[in-house]
Amino acid sequence: MRIAIIGSGYVGLVAGTCFADSGNDVACVDIDERKIRMLQDGQVPIYEPGLEELIRKNVKEKRLTFTTNLAEGVANAQAVFIAVGTPEGESGEADLQYVIAAAQAVGRAIKQYTVVVDKSTVPVGTADKVREAIAKVTSVEFDVVSNPEFLKEGAALDDFFKPDRVVIGADTERARNIMGELYAPFVRTENPILFMDTRSAELTKYAANAMLATRISFMNDVSALCEKVGADVDFVRKGLGADKRIGYPFLFPGVGYGGSCFPKDVKALVTTAREYGLELDLLRAVERTNERQKKLLVNKAVKHYGTLEGKKFGVWGLAFKPKTDDMREAPSIEVIEGLIGKGAQVIAHDPVASHAAKRVFGDRIRYAELPYDALEGVDGLFVVTEWNEFRHPDFARMKSLMKSPVVFDGRNIFQPARMREQGFTYFGIGRR
Numbered sequence: 001m002r003i004a005i006i007g008s009g010y011v012g013l014v015a016g017t018c019f020a021d022s023g024n025d026v027a028c029v030d031i032d033e034r035k036i037r038m039l040q041d042g043q044v045p046i047y048e049p050g051l052e053e054l055i056r057k058n059v060k061e062k063r064l065t066f067t068t069n070l071a072e073g074v075a076n077a078q079a080v081f082i083a084v085g086t087p088e089g090e091s092g093e094a095d096l097q098y099v100i101a102a103a104q105a106v107g108r109a110i111k112q113y114t115v116v117v118d119k120s121t122v123p124v125g126t127a128d129k130v131r132e133a134i135a136k137v138t139s140v141e142f143d144v145v146s147n148p149e150f151l152k153e154g155a156a157l158d159d160f161f162k163p164d165r166v167v168i169g170a171d172t173e174r175a176r177n178i179m180g181e182l183y184a185p186f187v188r189t190e191n192p193i194l195f196m197d198t199r200s201a202e203l204t205k206y207a208a209n210a211m212l213a214t215r216i217s218f219m220n221d222v223s224a225l226c227e228k229v230g231a232d233v234d235f236v237r238k239g240l241g242a243d244k245r246i247g248y249p250f251l252f253p254g255v256g257y258g259g260s261c262f263p264k265d266v267k268a269l270v271t272t273a274r275e276y277g278l279e280l281d282l283l284r285a286v287e288r289t290n291e292r293q294k295k296l297l298v299n300k301a302v303k304h305y306g307t308l309e310g311k312k313f314g315v316w317g318l319a320f321k322p323k324t325d326d327m328r329e330a331p332s333i334e335v336i337e338g339l340i341g342k343g344a345q346v347i348a349h350d351p352v353a354s355h356a357a358k359r360v361f362g363d364r365i366r367y368a369e370l371p372y373d374a375l376e377g378v379d380g381l382f383v384v385t386e387w388n389e390f391r392h393p394d395f396a397r398m399k400s401l402m403k404s405p406v407v408f409d410g411r412n413i414f415q416p417a418r419m420r421e422q423g424f425t426y427f428g429i430g431r432r
């Protein structure tokens, strides 16, 4: 099938590459000329494990192309996916300007029946708005489908190739058939394609992210209580997760959720509900807990040192989670801004996100090429992202480099007893 993907970011690039890899002829479109030039030159503008190799293979086999020319990319496509950003608007709502602009451009470019797919995360009712925007500029037949994306950065290819489920909101048989055909290679192990109406599909995506954020905030609340009552959140987490009705995933306490989705999607869902006269109190509390949690490590540090003025700290991990270079709403921003705002110096290391972090912090902090380089002469280390390579460091080497061996472990990657044995002053989250 010939398809076009509008927006070549984390979602568009992965979706386009995976559809190409199952034999489709895919044009990835973006308005960002620098991004498209890089892709045409064989470079990948984002870090996502395995993506570069898969792009190279599909480009070589001539199924995957990149262009800034939307009309050219969309010409003869049977399905056009809109995968542009939906950032937070001024009052917490999802800003739809990129989606609508893309929809209008697609409307002007289509020449025969086309399925236009909302892949971006968009509020309930957006499929109707996209339909209106397209109908205004074309008399060609088309359908609008809502097909939210559930991939996780860092494991995006695996998630796309083997999704737990594919959600498709479509009103016509014709659109359902095309979407079913496109996704058939990815659901061979009986993971379901769930067909529904567009509004239910749109809401499913927000409800899923809101539920995951709720689990995180819930565990962060439990971890705060653990600290107060002298319990250990690790035991509590295991005891909870073993209950099949609860399960283990997303029960890790930490420095709060971040990234390009959870914060904005929780806000957008609260805002949508409010537009309909409904106050989602639970999600407001989820957000409040998250705000508190992002400040936790710095508060612990202030309590320990008295003042942070003139202190120097190492930070391990900048990306909002491991295996990505995405810095959007990363908890490291709140931690580092907190430290430098209180007069401390920061030297940070991240395996892949330093270049993205430079756009956030500029030269207000220093960047270390290797983890141990971020430890020289520091008064303490903050672990903010749980990259695998941080899990088993040479503790003796760490201690010899640090001015004082104090660790604030925002992801509970180290064992408190072991740290104490090694002579560290250790602060975790919700642990004894």
Ligand code: NAD
Pocket (backbone or CB within 6 Å): 006, 007, 008, 009, 010, 011, 012, 029, 030, 031, 032, 035, 083, 084, 085, 086, 098, 101, 102, 105, 119, 120, 121, 122, 149, 150, 151, 152, 153, 260, 261
């Ligand atoms: P992104 O910012 O990485 O990419 C969006 C791209 O769209 C950018 O490259 C931008 O230049 C391009 N763009 C904007 N307007 C355009 C236009 N008119 N024509 C062509 N290109 C245009 O965003 P992302 O992280 O890929 O997210 C895209 C959508 O998918 C969002 O709605 C997001 O909420 C959702 N989503 C993201 C993830 C994730 O993990 N990143 C997961 C699931 C869903």
